[in-house]
Amino acid sequence: MHEPFAELAFLLIITSIVGVIAVHLRQPVLIAYILVGILVGPAGFSFVQAHDQIDLLAQIGVAVLLFLVGLKLDLQHVRHIGPVALATGLGQLVFTIVFGFLLILLLGKDWLTALYVAIALTFSSTIIIVKLLTDKRELDALHGRIAVGFLIVQDIAVVLAMMVMSAVRGGDAVVDSSGWVIIASLIARISLTALLMFIVMWYIVPSLVRYVARSQELLLIFAIAWGTFLAALGEWAGFSKEAGAFLAGFLLASTHFRDAISARLTGIRDFLLLFFFINLGAKLDFSVLGAEIGSAVILSLFVLIGNPIIVMAIMGYMGYRKRTGFLAGLTVAQISEFSIVFIVMGISLGHLEQDALGLTTLVGVVTIALSTYMILYSQRLYESLTHWLSLFERTHPYREIAVEQQHLVENDPKIIIFGLGRYGARVLKHLHHHGVGVLGVDFDPEAVRALRHRNMPVRFGDAEDPAFLGSLPFAKVDWIVTTIPEWNANRSLLHALKEAGFNGRIVGLVRDDEHALALQKAGVTRVVNIFQEAADLAADYLAKEIEIQEKTT
Secondary structure (H helix, E strand, C coil): CCCHHHHHHHHHHHHHHHHHHHHHCCCCHHHHHHHHHHHHCCCCCCCCCCHHHHHHHHHHHHHHHHHHHHHHCCHHHHHHHHHHHHHHHHHHHHHHHHHHHHHHHHCCCCHHHHHHHHHHHCCCCHHHHHHHHHHCCCCCCHHHHHHHHHHHHHHHHHHHHHHHHHCEECCCCEECHHHHHHHHHHHHHHHHHHHHHHHHHHHCHHHHHHHHCCCHHHHHHHHHHHHHHHHHHHHHHCCCHHHHHHHHHHHHCCCCCHHHHHHHHHHHHHHHHHHHHHHHHHHCCHHHCCCCHHHHHHHHHHHHHHHHHHHHHHHHHCCCCHHHHHHHHHHHCCCCHHHHHHHHHHHHCCCCCHHHHHHHHHHHHHHHHHHHHHHHCHHHHHHHHHHHHHHHCCCCCHHHHHHHHHHHHHHCCCEEEECCCHHHHHHHHHHHHCCCCEEEEECCHHHHHHHHHCCCCEEECCCCCHHHHCCCCCCCCCEEEECCCCHHHHHHHHHHHHHCCCCCEEEEEECCHHHHHHHHHCCCCEEEEHHHHHHHHHHHHHHHHHHHHHHHC
16 A cells, blocks of 8 residues: 555544544543554554655644744734843753753763764754643643744754754864855845845735635635745755745734634645644654663653753743743653754765764653653642742742733623624624623724724634634633624534533524524524614603603793
């Protein structure tokens, strides 16, 4: 069976079976996917030969994932987490390189191997961490946003490290003229890309997105096209596909279409990332492990314990609580697939021997597997260590308190209104002007844009999409108001609200008795026929005016 279609179908069947077993045993499906890759790859039974097709799907999945990460990181978040992300990212890099270098020298390696492996130990897997945080619904939490910030710092460091080391030729570690030419070319391309991004962000993207948002299908295609195009452009510019895809999402993060785009890409992301993890497992080469097991155990403990400790220390000093520092620290308790790529590059340049690859591969397998469980069961781990973690917390965690107060002001509405036509928009405006926490939702981009220009709290999104509803801030919402005129749409909304776990009260504003009856049968708290209410109000007003006039004559 060597037809790519048949092989991919077989691969999906095997993955589904192993995934079901993993879920039954309460194990992470991510580990199951990597295990499938090992089983069907060269290290296992070599069932699948369509490596190019799988690798392509994996690359698209990574681009979609990083695009969604950038989509969630708007300028407001960058302002809050930028300093701590930079400080934590750089601090962790320096700590791991310096102490890792000394530790590897003590293990008997030469200085160049020690330098390469120490640098490789600093890279955490952005893709794996973002997937885990997304599955736990913690990507938008404070520790999730900070983790994404310093993971991006690490990704930039990966690029710089590869640029510098690739400019070094031969074992004598001397930078030759061709190396400097490579670096100069990369800097020029990065500068050109930055200029193009600035022009696109301010003059092209806003109008283009508003136009394509008129069609749900076109919006989805545009989002994938935009993310993959900038991923390719990022690779051409010299920094990486991942950085380019992240930038593509970040450029759309300040638009009011981001939640709708994110909801539509979630399922596609999960499907494509399956191939990434299978591909990662298939590329693990266990034949080069040799006699590196003892050294790998020591370095794995260094990564699993040392990296989280330095992150907690820096975040505690900068004014964050011990729980936030601990949860963010766990995200650097593993090394990345880029670590293995970095070592392979060193071997190709003649700087390293094959044993360095075996050591890094084994550290990668151990740390990825163990850190996955650490993140999935982070709350239990935190509760068991909470007494000792007090060492990493200030008496007054001022920075986190400020972030929490800002979050309460921006993200905790009491009422959400679906449907912002003439009636719904007027209800939104009056509630907002009375100081009531309210949020409006509509899938008409022009309606949302007009209300945004009036500084109204609105979001662009589809009320029938459960994934989109999952992104709404339901934590303190007491009332849902729907002015959507179609019963089918309202039925989908009610079902999606139930799936999202909403237990508050619902008001339906309708225009006919048939719709009102359907909402009542569906269990809506209050149904208001807006035409009848308006007619009754007008009749009452006229009756009172006539009565007053008769009394005065």
